[in-house]
Amino acid sequence: MSTELDLSGEKGLEAPSKVKDIKTKTMILNMGPQHPATHGVLRLIMELDGETVVRCTPDVGYLHTGIEKTAENKTYYKALPLTDRMDYLAPMMYNLCYCLAVEKLLDLEVPPKAQWARVMLAELTRLASHLVWLGTHAMDIGAMTMFFYCFREREKILEIYETCGGQRMMSSYIRFGGLYEDLPLELDRMVKEILDTFPDKINDYESLLTTNRIWLNRTKGVGVISAEDAIACGLSGPNLRGSGVKWDVRKANPYSSYEKFDFEVPVGKNGDVYDRYLVRLEEMHQSLKIVRRALEGMPEGSFINQNSKYLLPPREEIFTSMEALIHHFKVVVDGFRPPTGEVFQSIETGKGELGFYLVSDGSEKPYRWRVRAPSFVNVSALPKLVEGRLFADVVANIGSIDIVLGEIDR
């Protein structure tokens, strides 16, 4: 590629007659995989003409661990902990989506309490995911303080994970048919503390950034994508809504009783980095609203479906009943055999539409275990956002589409 130099308009410069024949060479610049602003191990091969990006080729796969292949060689239960490890910033979302897919395959009912608890945990996860996005995105652009603030708040949500499932991140707390254990007693107090303190914190972030001139200069009009292009490129979640497409899986195809919750779906207008930022901040407020409703209206009853041959029997029965012990042994060692068929289940994560596609051949192992990862699709649209624009805005764009390489490479 080459471009013509046109200096004739420059003040005080008399253009030589042949200046238009001067060709500038483009330069190939390699960014990543070890680069702090690529949020993991994303590699971008960029062709630059001066400061303008002519071509951007993302190169992914550095974190590929063959999770799909591994899961196809495990029983359905044993594949569950793998789901935590794809989007490690929103592990409960993956638990939830996988469990919903398996429940669809088994035609399994989930008690109301578990459904509401799942909604509450999913929204807390969305908050945690958005907090990491905001902290790292703002730090990439130069607002260092945000990083510390966001990670301070995220810690509160990780403490809830720890109280529920015993681990700060990979808790595998959501299980087929319900939850691993009943909700802990302290949860009520912990979630209330979040509900009391978070709105002020989010307002703090907004007062730091939303009208900040540097922030506006770095984000407004940067990385613009139209609604048509966004749909064609398969963007989903806040990235699609930033372009003005009002589509949220929670509203369009409700799962886990989301239809019982009242919340708004914020959309942007211009489809730039700034609008995507506004959409996500408003989503954080909406998530708090859902969490409050879920906590206050949490139904009574069992936390897991206790009448299924596919699931583990209640723990206290294992010690007293021979049948329960045998059943437990069979489910753990052999796994269960779902009917032959295939299902696709999608949910709305903080990053977009997450989908699980399971094919069962009637055996105890999934025949095909496929993940439609939102970040995989979102990063494939990155060239569309950065090509023809300034190189300095590439980092702002990577931050704004909110990618996690763990789920891209799987």
Add this chain to the structure above:
Amino acid sequence: MAEEIAAGILKDKFPDSILELSYFRGEETILVKREDIAEVCLFLRDHPELQFNYLTEVCGVDFPEREARFEVVYHLYSLKTYKRLRLKVRTEEEKPVPSVTSVWPTANWHEREVYDMFGVRFSGHPDLRRILMPEDFEKHPLRKDFPLFEESDL
């Protein structure tokens, strides 16, 4: 059900391309003739009533015992009616599947992943390279005959 309407409309329009219909858990799967997949997708995208304008994903499934051993699965979605539709084609290693990148640009990376993991080729794809595995990798890991554990040569 929009899916059943879709099957009816498709059967009228492409009587020879629709090979099989199946239902499971309220989801419909339509098996399409391999050569016609891109045309069918374009028709579904632009049909005023169906408007399957969003491609959720493309993935592969391997059935080594079958004559046409690979299935390529397309999950279509409509941002207007909020319905989902699953299309499938069956193919072999030597027979390329028409690429749907001209219908939805997002298919680019999905088809690259199917090629990388299964070795299925797509005709008309602008840039069919490996995506997750290293460029010099020779096999296709998600095939059923690719072992999970293997003695290393190193």
